[in-house]
Amino acid sequence: MSKTALRLTRILSMVPWVIANQGAGVDEVCRRFGYTERELLEDLNLVFVCGLPGYGPGDLMVAYVENDEVIVDMADYFSRPLRLTPAEALGLLASGSALISTSQAPEGLDRAVDKLASALGIDADEAVVVDLSGEPELVELLREAVAATRVLALTYTSLGKGETRERLVEPWSVFTTLGNWYLSGFCRTAGGERVFRIDRIQEARVTDEVFTPPPEPPPPEVRYTPSEDDVRATIRLGERARWVADYYPVDVLSDDGSEMVIGFSASDASVAARLLLRLGAEAQLVEGSETAAALEDLRNRILARYQAE
Amino acid sequence: MKRVIERLLNLLAFLLTTGRPVSADEIRTTVAGYDQDNDEAFRRMFERDKDLLRNMGIPLELRPTDVWEVEFGYMVPPDQYRLPDPGLTDEERAALWLSAQVVRLGGQPSGPEALLKLGGGAMSGAGEPLAADLGPSADSLAVIFQAVADRRVLSMEYRDRRREVHPYGLLHQRGHWYLVAAENDEVRAYRVDRGSGYTSEQPAQAFERPAGFRIRDALPSLPWQAGEKDLEAVVRFDAEVAWWACRQLAEPAVEQPDGSLEARIRVANPSAFIGWLLGFEDRAEIIAPEELRSQLLALVAGDGR
Numbered sequence: 169m170s171k172t173a174l175r176l177t178r179i180l181s182m183v184p185w186v187i188a189n190q191g192a193g194v195d196e197v198c199r200r201f202g203y204t205e206r207e208l209l210e211d212l213n214l215v216f217v218c219g220l221p222g223y224g225p226g227d228l229m230v231a232y233v234e235n236d237e238v239i240v241d242m243a244d245y246f247s248r249p250l251r252l253t254p255a256e257a258l259g260l261l262a263s264g265s266a267l268i269s270t271s272q273a274p275e276g277l278d279r280a281v282d283k284l285a286s287a288l289g290i291d292a293d294e295a296v297v298v299d300l301s302g303e304p305e306l307v308e309l310l311r312e313a314v315a316a317t318r319v320l321a322l323t324y325t326s327l328g329k330g331e332t333r334e335r336l337v338e339p340w341s342v343f344t345t346l347g348n349w350y351l352s353g354f355c356r357t358a359g360g361e362r363v364f365r366i367d368r369i370q371e372a373r374v375t376d377e378v379f380t381p382p383p384e385p386p387p388p389e390v391r392y393t394p395s396e397d398d399v400r401a402t403i404r405l406g407e408r409a410r411w412v413a414d415y416y417p418v419d420v421l422s423d424d425g426s427e428m429v430i431g432f433s434a435s436d437a438s439v440a441a442r443l444l445l446r447l448g449a450e451a452q453l454v455e456g457s458e459t460a461a462a463l464e465d466l467r468n469r470i471l472a473r474y475q476a477e
Numbered sequence: 478m479k480r481v482i483e484r485l486l487n488l489l490a491f492l493l494t495t496g497r498p499v500s501a502d503e504i505r506t507t508v509a510g511y512d513q514d515n516d517e518a519f520r521r522m523f524e525r526d527k528d529l530l531r532n533m534g535i536p537l538e539l540r541p542t543d544v545w546e547v548e549f550g551y552m553v554p555p556d557q558y559r560l561p562d563p564g565l566t567d568e569e570r571a572a573l574w575l576s577a578q579v580v581r582l583g584g585q586p587s588g589p590e591a592l593l594k595l596g597g598g599a600m601s602g603a604g605e606p607l608a609a610d611l612g613p614s615a616d617s618l619a620v621i622f623q624a625v626a627d628r629r630v631l632s633m634e635y636r637d638r639r640r641e642v643h644p645y646g647l648l649h650q651r652g653h654w655y656l657v658a659a660e661n662d663e664v665r666a667y668r669v670d671r672g673s674g675y676t677s678e679q680p681a682q683a684f685e686r687p688a689g690f691r692i693r694d695a696l697p698s699l700p701w702q703a704g705e706k707d708l709e710a711v712v713r714f715d716a717e718v719a720w721w722a723c724r725q726l727a728e729p730a731v732e733q734p735d736g737s738l739e740a741r742i743r744v745a746n747p748s749a750f751i752g753w754l755l756g757f758e759d760r761a762e763i764i765a766p767e768e769l770r771s772q773l774l775a776l777v778a779g780d781g782r
Contacts (some may be wrong), residue, residue: 169590172478176485181593200597202589202643214479218486220494221507229490245493248559249594253534254626255619256591259574262649263580266609278577280569284595287563290626294692298580298649304724323710325721330758344609347652407637411670437759446752448776469759470777474770475667 178202179211182229183246191237197324209233211232221319258296266298297366303349307342310351313374314339317381319356324364328436333357340385342366346415352386354379361386391444399437401456404429409450412443429454437462484510485526489535493558498540498550525550560594580606583615601706611649617675620655621647624677628684631658635672642667643684646692657695664694666703674711699727701753704746710769714738715760725753739764747772 169177182201186192197206212231219228230241251258264281267273285292304344313320320339325332336356338422343350349366402421405428412430413420419431432440441462444453453460487509492499505511505519513519530537536557542550565573572593592598624631624644632646642658647669649655650748654669696703714722716736723738730740742751751773754761763770 169532169588170529172481172485173529174588175478176482176529177533177590179482179486180489185596201593202597207518210479214482215486218490218509220487221509222489222508223487235599243490245490245555249596250533250535250558250561250562252591252594253619254595254623255615257617257626258615258647259582260577262582262647263576263610263617264573266580266611266649267576272579274572274575276566276568277572280565280573283563283565283569287561288626289561294646294686295625296647297692298611299693300649302651320769323769335503341608342745343536343610345610345652346612347650351637368721369741370720372486374725408671442755442758444538445777464756467777467779470755471774473759473762474774474777 177250179215180246181249182208182211183229183240183243186238186240186251187243187247190239194233194236194238197238200227201323205439206239209228209303212238212240215243218275219243231448244451257284260284261292261296262298265292265301266294267296269300270303297361300344303344304371306366306372307349308376309372310339310342310366313372315344319375319377319379320353321373321375322369325368325370326435327365327368328434328439330438335364337364337380338373338381340381353384378473398433398435399456399458401432401437401459402454403432403440403444403456404452404454405447409447412451416443427431438466441466480510481526484508485530488526489530489553490649492551492553493555498538498542498552500542500548500550501668506549525708541618553569563595565595567598570595574598580611581609582611582618595747600647605749612652612654612670617669617672618647618654620677621669624675627677627681628686629677629681630683631656631680632674632676632678633667633672635667639674641678643686645686645690648696650696651700655696657692664695699725701744701746701750702727704744704749706745706747708744708766708769709746710742710744710750710766711764712740712742712754713762713764714740714757718757722757744769751776 178201182197182203185200186197194208197203198205203211212233215229215231217228221227226299227242229246230239232239261281261284264277264284268278268281282292285295285372310320320337322335322337323332335358337351338352338356339351341352341355343352351364351366353370354360355362355364392439410428412418413428416432421431423428423429423469432443434440437458440456440459444451444459444463445466453463483750488504488511490507491504491699499507501523504523505513511523513522527537533641536553538552538554539549540552542548553776570592573595577591600689621631621644623629625646630641632639632641640660642656644656644658645664646657647654648666649656655666656669656672657666714737719732719736720739722740726740726742728740728742730738732738742750751769754763754773763773
C-alpha cells in the first residue's frame with residue numbers, strides 16, 4: 169500500500185473511533201493508531217479543512233485537541249470505518265484459524281475470529297480453515313531451546329545426500345512453511361547459518377550451554393543460500409509442473425504462461441534428480457551434467473532393485 | 478501528500494453523501510482540489526485518485542446518471558463503504574494482531590491497515606512463538622475468498638479447461654491451499670496453485686451450500702489418500718530409512734528381523750503416492766500390487782517421453 173493510501177486509511181479509521189469515543193485522551197488515540205502526538209495533530213488539522221462542497225464553517229469537519237482530549241464532529245459520513253478488503257479479511261481469518269489449530273492461540277482469538285466472520289456474513293468454521301496441526305513432537309523441545317537460548321545437540325539426516333551427522337546448533341527460531349516444520353539457527357559444526365527440517369532430526373538434546381543470539385536474527389523462512397559447491401541445473405517445466413516454482417527456491421529464467429524454465433540449485437545433485445524423476449514427462453533437464461548423471465544413477469539403482477528378484 | 482489527502486477526503490465525503498451518481502465534470506467544478514485549468518491535468522489527477530481509492534478497497538462505483546443510461550457518474554454507496562461493527566474487545570483485537578504477525582500470507586506479515594479499521598490497538602509483540610508461512614501468493618486467494626464470502630459462481634482455468642464452480646470454502650492443509658467447490662454438484666478439493674485466471678461472477682448469493690457440509694471432510698490428511706482409486710500397497714522400507722517412513726505413515730508398520738519395515742498403505746492417488754515413495758530412492762520397494770509396481774517402473778524408466 170502506498171504511503172498516501174496508508175495515511176488515508178489511518179485517518180479513515182481514527183476519525184470513526186474518535187466519533188464513537190468522544191473526548192478520548194491524546195495518548196490513548198496515539199497508542200491505538202500508532203501515531204506520534206505530532207502526526208496525530210497534523211492529521212487532525214488536515215481533517216479540519218475538509219468537508220462538503222460549500223466548504224464554509226457549517227460544511228467542514230471539526231477536529232481538534234482540547235485539554236488533552238481529541239474531538240471530532242460534523243463528520244457523520246465518516247462515522248464507520250472503511251470495510252476490509254477481501255485480502256485483509258482473508259489474512260485475518262486465515263491467520264486466526266491457523267493459530268487456533270495449534271496449541272499457541274492467545275486468549276480471545278477464537279471469539280475474535282467468530283465475531284469477525286459473522287460481521288462479514290460468513291461461517292467462520294467452514295469458509296476459511298487453516299490446519300497447522302500435526303506439528304512434529306520435537307517442536308516443543310526445540311521451542312524451549314530457542315526461548316532459553318541453549319545450544320542444541322542434533323542427530324540430523326540431510327535431505328540432499330541423506331547422510332546422518334551429529335551437529336551442535338544455536339537455535340534461532342522454529343517455523344512452518346509449505347507443510348513442513350523447520351528450525352533455523354547457527355550450525356557450529358558447519359560454521360554457518362542453516363535451516364533444518366524438523367522431521368529429519370532423529371534426536372535432539374538441549375545442552376547446558378547458553379549462547380548469545382544475534383540482535384536481529386534473519387526472518388524465519390526457507391532461504392536458498394547460494395554456495396560455490398552448489399549443483400546447478402536448468403529445468404523446463406510443463407504446465408502441470410509449474411507448482412515446482414512455488415515450492416522450491418528457484419530462479420525463473422523464462423515463463424510464457426504455460427511453460428516455464430527455471431534455474432535450480434541445491435547442495436547435492438540428487439535433489440534435482442529426485443524431482444525430475446517424479447515429474448516424469450512433465451519436466452525436462454535442459455542443462456546440468458552433474459544432475460543428468462545423478463538422474464541416470466538414480467534411475468539405474470531403482471530399476472536394479474525392482475529387477476533383482 | 479497533504480494536498481492529495483485533503484482532496485481525497487473531500488471527494489470521499491462528497492461521494493458518500495450525494496445519494497446519486499455524479500459525473501467527472503461535476504466533481505471537477507464542485508469538489509475542492511479538482512479545479513484544474515486544463516482538461517488533461519484534471520483527467521490524470523482524477524484517474525490517479527480513483528486508482529488509489531479502489532486499491533484501498535473503497536467501493537467507487539460507476540453508474541448511469543439517468544434512466545436512458547446515456548451518461549455515467551460516480552458514487553460510493555455508504556452501506557458498501559462501511560465496515561459492519563464486529564464488536565471486538567481490546568483483548569480480541571490484540572489476539573488478531575498477534576496471529577496476523579506470526580502467520581504470514583503472501584510472504585509478509587499483514588500490515589496494520591486491517592487492525593486500524595477494526596479500531597486499532599496495541600500493535601506490538603514479536604513474531605514468536607509460532608511462525609508460519611501460508612504460501613507465496615495471496616492474489617488468487619483474495620478473489621476466491623470474495624467469491625466464497627458472497628457465494629458467487631467462480632470461474633477458473635484448471636487442468637486444461639475452464640470451469641465454473643460453486644466455491645464452498647478455502648482450506649489450508651499440509652502446506653497447500655485448496656479450494657473446496659462443487660462443479661455440477663460434485664464436490665472436490667482443487668489445489669489453488671494449480672489453477673489460474675480466477676474470476677468471480679455476478680450475482681452474489683448465487684447458490685446455497687448443502688446443509689451439514691464440512692470442509693475438512695473434503696480432504697484426507699495424506700496426499701495419496703485423495704483420489705478415485707482404492708488400492709492397498711505393500712511396501713518394503715530398508716532399515717536405514719525406516720524411522721523416516723514411520724514418521725510419515727498413518728498405518729502401523731511391521732518391523733522385520735533385519736530392521737527393515739513392511740507397511741500396508743491405502744492408496745487412492747497412485748501418482749501422489751509414487752512421487753512420495755521416490756523420495757526414498759532405491760531404499761524402498763513396492764512389493765504389491767503389480768499395478769503400482771508397473772506404474773512406478775514406467776515413470777522411472779522414462780516411458781511416455
